[in-house]
Amino acid sequence: MAEFMELEGQDGVRMAWNVVPGTKQEASNCVVPVSAIYTPIKPFPSMPVLPYAPLRCRNCRSVLNPFSIVDFAAKIWICPFCFQRNHFPPHYASISDENLPAELFPQYTTIEYQSPREASSLPPVFMFVVDTSIIEEEMAFLKSALSQAIGLLPDNSLVGLITFGTLVHVHELGFGTIPKTYAFKGSKDVSKDQLLEQMGFFLNKPKPSTGVIAGARDGLSSESIARFLLPASDCEFALNSILEELQKDPWPIPVDQRASRCTSTALSVAASLLGACVPGSGARIMAFIGGPSTEGPGAIVSKNLSEPIRSHKDLDKDSAPHYHKAVKFYEALAKQLVHQGHVLDLFACALDQVGVAELKVAVERTGGLVVLAESFGHSVFKDSLRHVFQSGDKDLGLSSNGIFEINCSKDIKVQGILGPCASLEKKGPLCSDTIVGQGSTSAWKLCGLDQATSLCLIFEIVKKDIPDATVQSSSNQFYFQFLTYYQHSTGEMRLRVTTLSRRWVAGPGSIQDLIAGFDQEAAAVVMARLVSFKMEIEAEFDPIRWLDKTLIHICSRFGDYQKDSPSSFSLSPRFSIFPQFMFHLRRSQFVQVFNNSPDETAYFRMILNRENVANSVVMIQPSLISYSFQSVPEPTLLDVAAIAADRILLLDSYFTIVIFHGSTIAQWRKAGYHNQPEHQAFAQLLQAPRDDADAIIKDRFPVPRLVICDQHGSQARFLLAKLNPSATYNSDGHHPEISKS
Ligand SMILES: [Zn+2]
Numbered sequence: 001m002a003e004f005m006e007l008e009g010q011d012g013v014r015m016a017w018n019v020v021p022g023t024k025q026e027a028s029n030c031v032v033p034v035s036a037i038y039t040p041i042k043p044f045p046s047m048p049v050l051p052y053a054p055l056r057c058r059n060c061r062s063v064l065n066p067f068s069i070v071d072f073a074a075k076i077w078i079c080p081f082c083f084q085r086n087h088f089p090p091h092y093a094s095i096s097d098e099n100l101p102a103e104l105f106p107q108y109t110t111i112e113y114q115s116p117r118e119a120s121s122l123p124p125v126f127m128f129v130v131d132t133s134i135i136e137e138e139m140a141f142l143k144s145a146l147s148q149a150i151g152l153l154p155d156n157s158l159v160g161l162i163t164f165g166t167l168v169h170v171h172e173l174g175f176g177t178i179p180k181t182y183a184f185k186g187s188k189d190v191s192k193d194q195l196l197e198q199m200g201f202f203l204n205k206p207k208p209s210t211g212v213i214a215g216a217r218d219g220l221s222s223e224s225i226a227r228f229l230l231p232a233s234d235c236e237f238a239l240n241s242i243l244e245e246l247q248k249d250p251w252p253i254p255v256d257q258r259a260s261r262c263t264s265t266a267l268s269v270a271a272s273l274l275g276a277c278v279p280g281s282g283a284r285i286m287a288f289i290g291g292p293s294t295e296g297p298g299a300i301v302s303k304n305l306s307e308p309i310r311s312h313k314d315l316d317k318d319s320a321p322h323y324h325k326a327v328k329f330y331e332a333l334a335k336q337l338v339h340q341g342h343v344l345d346l347f348a349c350a351l352d353q354v355g356v357a358e359l360k361v362a363v364e365r366t367g368g369l370v371v372l373a374e375s376f377g378h379s380v381f382k383d384s385l386r387h388v389f390q391s392g393d394k395d396l397g398l399s400s401n402g403i404f405e406i407n408c409s410k411d412i413k414v415q416g417i418l419g420p421c422a423s424l425e426k427k428g429p430l431c432s433d434t435i436v437g438q439g440s441t442s443a444w445k446l447c448g449l450d451q452a453t454s455l456c457l458i459f460e461i462v463k464k465d466i467p468d469a470t471v472q473s474s475s476n477q478f479y480f481q482f483l484t485y486y487q488h489s490t491g492e493m494r495l496r497v498t499t500l501s502r503r504w505v506a507g508p509g510s511i512q513d514l515i516a517g518f519d520q521e522a523a524a525v526v527m528a529r530l531v532s533f534k535m536e537i538e539a540e541f542d543p544i545r546w547l548d549k550t551l552i553h554i555c556s557r558f559g560d561y562q563k564d565s566p567s568s569f570s571l572s573p574r575f576s577i578f579p580q581f582m583f584h585l586r587r588s589q590f591v592q593v594f595n596n597s598p599d600e601t602a603y604f605r606m607i608l609n610r611e612n613v614a615n616s617v618v619m620i621q622p623s624l625i626s627y628s629f630q631s632v633p634e635p636t637l638l639d640v641a642a643i644a645a646d647r648i649l650l651l652d653s654y655f656t657i658v659i660f661h662g663s664t665i666a667q668w669r670k671a672g673y674h675n676q677p678e679h680q681a682f683a684q685l686l687q688a689p690r691d692d693a694d695a696i697i698k699d700r701f702p703v704p705r706l707v708i709c710d711q712h713g714s715q716a717r718f719l720l721a722k723l724n725p726s727a728t729y730n731s732d733g734h735h736p737e738i739s740k741s
Contacts, residue, residue, distance in 0.1 A: 012042035019517030022504035125283035164266035165249025186262025264298025282400025343448035402446030524581035
């Protein structure tokens with residue numbers, strides 16, 4: 001596994017098959033698809049950033065890279081993708097094998113180009129869309145979190161504010177001390193033209209100038225734009241005073257009714273306003289939602305409290321009356337936002353469902369952030385929001401306006417991407433007829449992306465079976481090139497180029513090579529994204545059966561056994577934990593959806609779809625560490641046998657972190673032993689898991705929920721839910737292979 005992590009450390013990529021099955025038949029026998037999890041803007045401190053434009057192949061447009069064959073005498077390079085011979089331009093005249101440009105250094109398979117022309121930095125734009133149909137207590141939590149966030153905004157960023165409940169209110173921040181708002185009916189969708197008209201964008205009134213703002217389009221003057229989007233440094237006071245005055249939605253709610261909440265109309269107004277003011281510039285709509293949407297085209301439930309909010313069962317039986325209409329609305333909103341290059345971030349904080357399942361498409365296609373918590377007062381929300389604006393080494397590295405493109409050797413096609421992106425519908429010979437996720441394209445839009453954003457690419461090998469003789473003679477390397485154009489968090493435009501080469505094998509005797517190149521963690525994560533995707537789009541799909549079949553095929557293809565002797569079965573160490581991953585995936589929140597609400601499932605899957613391999617593995621198979629006086633902290637099996645009175649356990653299931661004190665430890669703690677000087681060792685034992693949990697929490701977004709509990713306490717269920725009940729499991733005599741590690 002270490003060598004795969006080393007490759008990830010160089011290129012930000014993990015592939016399920018690092019030796020690629022070389023023919024269509026071979027690839028289909030391998031069950032797990034040829035695939036890659038790629039983190040396009042993973043930070044690499046030693047990666048060169050070149051201050052010039054890349055050289056491109058004049059035939060296929062791929063970028064010069066270390067795998068190009070260079071003829072220094074003739075000043076020619078041969079493209080590894082299409083074998084085109086390209087002349088170097090005059091400014092490369094001095095190159096030789098002693099004087100290589102950085103992009104030809106063998107170790108710089110990942111490199112960035114910084115465009116000298118577009119060095120001007122567009123300010124980031126934040127449009128806050130705030131739910132006011134919430135109780136006073138939640139309102140107070142939300143106001144305090146927002147005012148803290150406003151204080152952390154970069155000074156040059158532009159800020160706007162929309163609030164909503166029964167109505168949508170667009171706040172004019174450029175009016176200084178006189179608060180002015182424009183109200184829109186929540187039940188009706190507002191078109192962009194209606195919006196512009198109603199807000200008087202074309203009235204020729206003299207306005208106090210607040211400086212020139214880039215992005216004036218649609219014939220809008222910078223003065224009109226500056227009424228609604230102001231530099232953070234100029235409007236902090238105005239914003240804070242509006243927030244202070246902000247009241248919960250004043251419309252009375254009958255006792256048998258839900259609050260009126262027109263989430264979709266508010267988001268549509270926000271999108272149109274940004275579309276008019278700053279199209280094509282990195283802008284984020286940050287939506288803070290405190291309850292179910294009950295009004296407008298994206299409503300998920302009626303106001304009548306006797307109608308329950310849709311469950312997985314309702315969705316399964318197709319008896320959720322609002323669901324399809326709402327999803328259709330958000331699909332259209334996603335399209336609009338992708339076209340404008342804008343991001344939708346969702347902060348959903350309520351005990352009820354708010355409609356994350358319906359909103360998912362708009363958040364995911366635009367690469368938005370999502371946080372789900374029970375309350376605006378919960379640390380999961382508060383700390384996550386702070387994390388968004390935090391600078392320094394835990395910076396999320398929020399970037400925008402990304403376009404992702406790929407090139408491959410001609411025997412490879414792309415089925416699609418599972419992850420936070422939208423197809424740019426660039427069809428070509430590279431596109432497979434089989435579509436997975438965002439497919440039928442070789443270019444994707446990444447409106448929002450950050451250092452963690454990880455895309456899962458699914459490939460198809462199209463080479464037909466060939467006689468062995470020709471295998472020997474032709475090149476046995478496949479090449480992949482990933483190109484990511486994006487607006488760096490500093491504002492400048494960058495192009496990241498990652499070029500990969502992987503050996504392919506085919507025919508008898510190739511199995512050992514395939515095994516040696518199998519990255520079981522990456523494979524498990526690809527299967528998790530695939531099974532989640534299939535559950536969402538394929539009616540009648542049976543995930544358990546599909547996973548079981550996959551595992552059986554893998555074992556029969558790659559396992560060693562003598563016929564008729566099940567006990568002779570063994571798997572290479574390369575595959576040894578893959579069955580265990582499948583076992584945990586079967587019972588994970590991604591597959592066992594009935595334990596959760598549709599909002600929770602949508603949330604878990606959105607995070608799975610954007611995280612890297614290491615983080616996703618923890619979501620599938622939580623890690624459990626045991627702390628005791630007898631030994632240093634050590635990983636232990638996810639089994640109730642791990643529980644002991646004199647142990648502390650630290651469970652990390654990604655979304656939740658549990659510190660669990662065995663009963664003796666809990667007694668000692670309650671007796672305050674850790675405060676007594678003679679029991680320093682106990683104080684240290686108690687502190688160690690806290691420190692480790694803190695380190696995990698600091699690194700993670702969204703911030704996980706921390707549960708500290710004692711054996712036999714009610715909160716202990718957070719741990720027990722993730723453990724095998726070993727007593728019954730081991731004693732039935734049918735101990736399956738999959739629980740061995
Ligand atoms: Zn080429």
